[in-house]
Amino acid sequence: MARTYVAGVGMTKFTKPGQSRSYRHMGSAAIAEAIADAGIDPSSIETAFAAYVYGDSTSGQNALYDVMQTGIPIINVNNNCASGSTALYLAREAVRSGAVECALAFGFEEMAPGPLSMAFQGMESPLGRFTEQLAEHGYPESKHVTLWAFGAAAEYYVSHYDADPTIFAKVAVKSRRHAIVNPYSLFTQQVSEEEVLGSPLLYGRYLHRLMACPPTNGAAAAVVCSEAFARKNGVNGVEVVGQAMTSDTSDSWADPIRVVGTGVTRRAAEKAYAEAGLGPEDVDVIEMHDCFTNNEVLNMEALGLCDEGGATKLIVDGDNTYGGRYVVGPSGGLMSKGHPLGATGLAQCFELVNQLRGNAGARQVEGASVALQHNLGLGSAGVVTIYRK
Secondary structure (H helix, E strand, O other): OOOEEEEEEEEOOOEOOOOOOOHHHHHHHHHHHHHHHHOOOHHHOOEEEEEOOOOOOOHHHHHHOOOOOOOOOEEEEOEOEOHHHHHHHHHHHHHHOOOOOEEEEEEEEOOOOOOOOOOOOOOOOOOHHHHHHHHHOOOOOOOOHHHHHHHHHHHHHHHHHOOOOOHHHHHHHHHHHHHOOOOOOOOOOOOOHHHHHHOOEEEOOOEEHHHEOOOOEEEEEEEEEEHHHHHHHOOOOEEEEEEEEEOOOHHHHOOHHHHOOHHHHHHHHHHHHHHHOOOHHHOOEEEOOOOEHHHHHHHHHHOOOOOOOOHHHHHHOOOOOOOOOOEEOOOOHHHHHOOOHHHHHHHHHHHHHHHHHOOOHHHOOOOOOEEEEEEEEOOOEEEEEEEEO
8 A cells, every 4th residue: 555645735714604705715725725735736636535514416526626627536525524534534545545646635614503403304314323322321302413412422421430520611721722823713712611611501511502613614625645746746745654434333322422433433543553553652733523522532532542531630630732741632623713514624634734844833732743633423434544744
């Protein structure tokens, strides 16, 4: 299998719904920036993967055609919140297999305000088996599936591990503090732990509004290439040394934290670490799928950053921020930067590539040489990617 590199990245600043240009214009802007960052001619790209959730089929072509129309295959990808990383995974697999030397992954989203909803009303929900399991575990129903799922996971985690529930607020405060110096972030004002805990409850006892990511509009893109292509074209690439994508197994229904994908994450992480020949102890900087702050907590453990039930100590000790063992979410994460579903995974890639290049400005993680990306979608799809300088 060929060694693979991210040759170039681009993204738009994320905005609140209704405050952006159309997906077509956001997508084409991110694509053009990624190609320029790679320093290549668009004709070098041999295939493209377009990620989005709320859009009609072939929306990817509509965005790409403003930049290039070269007759290449264009595949549209919808994998819920992991759509962007799924496009990145497919682009890397195309290059890694030797089918192409250079591929493009891009994603975009135009979202509506409020919690996520089904795009196609009247059809059977693909999350039906997930809500059935939550009900069987005895957690009260919410009309919003994501609030139900992640709210139940928070309740279970606190009771099962006798965890300090304020850690979810501490993570929100940390994320917002990181976002203050990120020009791409939607939210750049600090919040206190008291403000987070005083914000309205969305589900149960532990899921507050300021622990939930905002729906946003935006786009991001990455050019992926082979080692030979990078050498031939003088590309300043960051190597993808490990990557894996997984879905549910029959034990995913054992408890609410596995319902929301911790097993999916754990299996993907194990495979990605094995391919990279690295472990959690080698990682410097991490972008996680913190759609809710409790999801960051749960997946710290699933990624092997600490033992099961050990997230409280890691957070209280400051080992998730600058000066600690890891810097988690230097961008501010989904919590502060925003979460336009199709763009999210590629925006994580944008952040980590710039961290490893030393181009992250005031949010730069000093000496960062290994980066980990975690992107998760209910339904389910989990992608873990490891980059090396």
